[in-house]
Amino acid sequence: MTKIAVLGNGSWGSVLGSMLADNGNDVTFYGNIESVNEEINAKHTNSHYMKDWKLNETTKATGNLEEALDGAELVLFVLPTKAVRIVAKQVRKVLDKTGNKPLLVTATKGIEPGTKKLISEILTEEIYPNDQDKIVAISGPSHAENVAQKDLTAIACASTDEENAKKVQKIFSNDYVRFYTNDDLIGVEVGGAVKNVIAIAAGILVGQGYGDDAKAALMTRGLAEITRLGVNYFNAKPMTFSGLSGIGDLIVTCTSVNSRNWRAGKQIGEGKTLDYVLKNMGQVVEGATTVKAVHELSEEKHIDMPISEAIYRVLYENADVATEIKKMMGRAPKPEISL
Numbered sequence: 090m091t092k093i094a095v096l097g098n099g100s101w102g103s104v105l106g107s108m109l110a111d112n113g114n115d116v117t118f119y120g121n122i123e124s125v126n127e128e129i130n131a132k133h134t135n136s137h138y139m140k141d142w143k144l145n146e147t148t149k150a151t152g153n154l155e156e157a158l159d160g161a162e163l164v165l166f167v168l169p170t171k172a173v174r175i176v177a178k179q180v181r182k183v184l185d186k187t188g189n190k191p192l193l194v195t196a197t198k199g200i201e202p203g204t205k206k207l208i209s210e211i212l213t214e215e216i217y218p219n220d221q222d223k224i225v226a227i228s229g230p231s232h233a234e235n236v237a238q239k240d241l242t243a244i245a246c247a248s249t250d251e252e253n254a255k256k257v258q259k260i261f262s263n264d265y266v267r268f269y270t271n272d273d274l275i276g277v278e279v280g281g282a283v284k285n286v287i288a289i290a291a292g293i294l295v296g297q298g299y300g301d302d303a304k305a306a307l308m309t310r311g312l313a314e315i316t317r318l319g320v321n322y323f324n325a326k327p328m329t330f331s332g333l334s335g336i337g338d339l340i341v342t343c344t345s346v347n348s349r350n351w352r353a354g355k356q357i358g359e360g361k362t363l364d365y366v367l368k369n370m371g372q373v374v375e376g377a378t379t380v381k382a383v384h385e386l387s388e389e390k391h392i393d394m395p396i397s398e399a400i401y402r403v404l405y406e407n408a409d410v411a412t413e414i415k416k417m418m419g420r421a422p423k424p425e426i427s428l
């Protein structure tokens with residue numbers, strides 16, 4: 090049995106935490122919404138984030154970080170990207186006080202605008218400077234709604250330290266979720282983060298009435314763009330993007346109605362504003378944050394990312410969707426493979 094603190098009890102946090110408890114671990118959630126913590130403790134439900142579903146009855150929730158981290162051997166971050174650095178600073182304070190050195194696992198998928206840092210880089214900076222080996226990222230085609238129903242799922246767990254990746258694989262795996270270790274921590278994170286931007290684009294195409302060919306073209310060229318950024322800026326391994334956190338995650342997020350990014354895109358394609366969509370989603374739409382970092386990188390490092398740039402203009406510069414699609418199709422001819 091491993092003592093686990095799960096930071097974030099939204100949809101993915103509660104499902105992962107409950108799954109870890111089903112696997113025989115001692116799980117405490119930390120969340121910043123008191124009513125969610127109370128509901129988990131009283132009824133083992135989380136009706137805002139996961140309707141008609143029950144968590145494992147041994148799980149507990151608290152708004153007190155010290156209590157959640159008490160004796161934790163593993164700390165799982167399942168927060169929105171924009172909350173990770175804030176909470177990581179608080180975690181560091183608690184760990185400094187107790188001297189505890191838990192393994193850190195991130196399930197958050199994003200790139201921080203401004204710093205252009207991945208989640209493992211934020212956790213390294215804020216919690217374990219010079220010890221990236223203690224961080225594992227999990228990412229792959231996995232929606233909370235599916236895992237909650239024990240649908241069959243495969244996810245990558247990546248670390249610069251093989252033993253730590255294997256530890257996470259052992260703790261998290263069961264007979265319906267299979268974890269594969271991967272040594273390309275950065276590549277796995279880039280795949281999981283940037284596919285959210287492409288998923289917004291996939292939703293926009295559907296909202297505009299385009300069909301299967303358009304979707305397939307977008308996903309394939311989107312993967313080219315993700316790979317270009319991963320290899321040229323982050324030094325990721327190109328093969329990682331043919332894996333679970335590359336093409337795998339891209340497929341599920343660009344095609345599933347469970348995807349918040351895809352649903353946000355569809356509404357934007359139908360003419361809704363980003364403000365309206367974000368206010369009404371009630372859950373995090375990570376692509377809307379990550380696209381800012383991708384835009385900064387594409388501009389500063391001259392990385393060709395036409396789809397992500399078009400999404401940035403539509404979301405933040407009031408660009409017209411139909412005009413952007415026309416511009417995209419009218420670009421100068423180019424060879425298919427260009428890194």
Ligand SMILES: NC(=O)C1=CN([C@@H]2O[C@H](COP(=O)(O)OP(=O)(O)OC[C@H]3O[C@@H](n4cnc5c(N)ncnc54)[C@H](O)[C@@H]3O)[C@@H](O)[C@H]2O)C=CC1
Pocket residue numbers: 096097098099100101102103119120121122125138167168169170172175176196197198199231232233234371372373375
């Ligand atoms: N929902 C899903 O199926 C999947 C989500 N992910 C990733 O997991 C991350 C979290 O996603 P979801 O659980 O879906 O988000 P969500 O929007 O359902 O829940 C976010 C949770 O974080 C909490 N939170 C926000 N700021 C906080 C703070 N400062 N302190 C403490 N708690 C705070 C909220 O109260 C909420 O419980 C995202 O990066 C997402 O891309 C990855 C795979 C699947």
Ligand SMILES: O=C(CO)COP(=O)(O)O
Pocket residue numbers: 198229230231232285288338341342347348349350351373374375
């Ligand atoms: O990362 C995910 C699926 O693997 C979740 O995607 P959404 O955030 O778009 O729901």
